Amino acid sequence: MSIAACPGCLAAGPAVEMPRRAATEAGEAIYIALPRIHCAACIAGVERALANLPSVAAARVNLGAKRLRLLPAPGHDESEALRVLHAAGFEAHLLDASALRPTGDEEGRRLLARAAVAGFAMMNVMAVSVAVWSGAGEVTREMFHWVSAAIALPALAFSAVPFFASATVALRAGRMNMDVPIAMAILLAATTSLYETFAGSGAHTWFDAALSLCFFLLVGRYLEHRARATARSAAAELTALELPRATRLTETGRETVDVAALLPGDRIVLAAGARSPVDGIAEGPATLDRSALTGEAEPVPLLAGAAVCAGEVILGAPLTLTVTRRAEDSTLRRLAALVEVAETGRHRYSGLADRAARLYAPVVHGLAALAFALWWSLTGDLHHAISVATATLIITCPCALALAIPAVTAAMTGRLFRGGVLLKSPTALERLAEVDTVVFDKTGTLTEGVARLPDLPLEAASVARALAEASDHPVSRALAAALAGHAPARLTDLREVPGEGVAARWNGSPVRLWRGAEGPELELPGQVIPLPLTERPRQGAAEVTADLAGAGYDVVMLTGDTPARAEVLARRLGIAEVHAGVRAADKADLLARMAREGRCVLMVGDGLNDTGALAGAHASLAPASALDAARVASDGVMLGTDLRAVAQSLALARRARRRIRQNLALAALYNAVAIPVAVLGHATPLMAAAVMSSSSILVVLNAVRR
């Protein structure tokens, strides 16, 4: 063991003298999620609690991301900080930094820098242009044009890069997108203006128009990026919360290791409620929740020596497992890899923006070409013909048109984010708006997973087991199996009332296991404990199915569970169409069939058996409790437990589509007025500036209004 590097370590004793593998060299930041912080007092509380810890070099809270960035002192790890935070009353979870890393917002920063440069240049050029527009004299005007050129050209060379890059990619692939007309307009405006400046002919220059076009579009693009980046980073945090660590048994005791470091033959301990990270052999009897892999809501009893697959959850008591396969080779990982393949298929969906561009670009380019040809053939003046064509390209405001969609998407994605729904895919909102059928997985989505008994006090559990063992009723047998980890209590006067339950005396007082309104109930002296054995619908499940049916959606239940269980829940929730006992591959097939019938399906699911269906559906959502693979496969993640978020997302998506159409209509209206003016050769830079700004502001306002 190395010598502790600072007096704090010596004072703290053996706990910090053996840094685990998780301990980092100085300078490597650790991220900790603080899901419940919300105000200035929380920031101060967290930072003050950590300020004087010897194991913490620096700590800073990010309130927006609800995250703490911790720099441990050399040779230390985060355990002390976590302990202190818990003691101070803050919920804190360690995040897996490697899962967070790709979400660095380098792109957003670059977009903002470009927008800042474009904005600065735009203001300066406009200030100079105002003098030209209000009739500056010969020499002054020429000088102003030169000043404008000197500011505008370098600024454009830096700011307009994203448009040129995207347009080049699109053109090279033989596609058309919104950036092609934008890049064309900027390029033509810059070159003709430069020519006019050199020629000194006194004709219009369009430097300010090119810059303001750039500026407005960059702002729109940044807003859109920000909305999506926030949602994506929150989704990445869910993954990062599932720390890939396991407790390994060694000859000397227990150690915490990375899951990736587990080798076949290692023995690991899994706590009750933990998900197995690897495939292995159980060393003792256990009860397993397999619903994530199969969708079956029935817990599976397991004998010692039976195989446990990665992704299964251990119920009841802790279990020791002998690892048989490394984490990378485990069942879960292999199945998850299939999802990544399926996921790529959907990126071919072309959004409204691209479709609008495909319609708009030829029209505008055609009109500009037509204006050029007309003026040239009529007047024979090549120079004037080019000016008119340029004016047409600029004044047809690709600006409003290009902002029409991102502004709405950004506003609505942000609103959904605040409502607890993270949309990760850029076209998810549009696809949600097209949905007409909603398919729900049952276990874990419509219900809260496998039925689990509440945590009973030890005595109550042993009484319940003794009572349950006295009857052969299926409910009692299931209860007895679920409570197998407890020793039965000694009861007297046991008697069973068929159809009602079992009664007895325990230490002289009457106890009963009786039929209650919501399943069996355990009656002890002075208290009644419900023992639910049926799965409970998730909060809002009944409302959401009723809402969706009322709004005209077809609601379908799709489950790997038995038809009997599915029917019970479907009747309770009022779902007419039920497909039960469906295997994972058949789920995807069923969705493909629905798609062939022309239905646009929203799949809501959480298990590994849903991933194929999630990836193949027109749009998909997963609850936060879903397996990582399912969250990756879906377009969005619902953070709350309430299922009503599904109906709200769909309603917002439809509203977004309506807004987008309004915005496109607004932009078209502007163009309908501006194009004739430009084609006739009456457009001026002043007019372009006014039209461009007012139309852009109008579509943005329309996007953000409630």
Add this chain to the structure above:
Amino acid sequence: MNILIVLIPVSVALGAAGLAACLWTLRNGQYEDLEGDAARILLEETPPSPRGAETKTPAAPE
């Protein structure tokens, strides 16, 4: 109109100064946590570990 020889460079220089300040704030990570910075103004004292965590590694991934 000779005054323009002075005025235009001055106006451009002022604008450039503003731009430089903006780019500096950007690079300094001041847009990383807008919500948190809005809340921090309510704190009476600056907590003992201020920008320390940020300035050591400026391009911290968030």
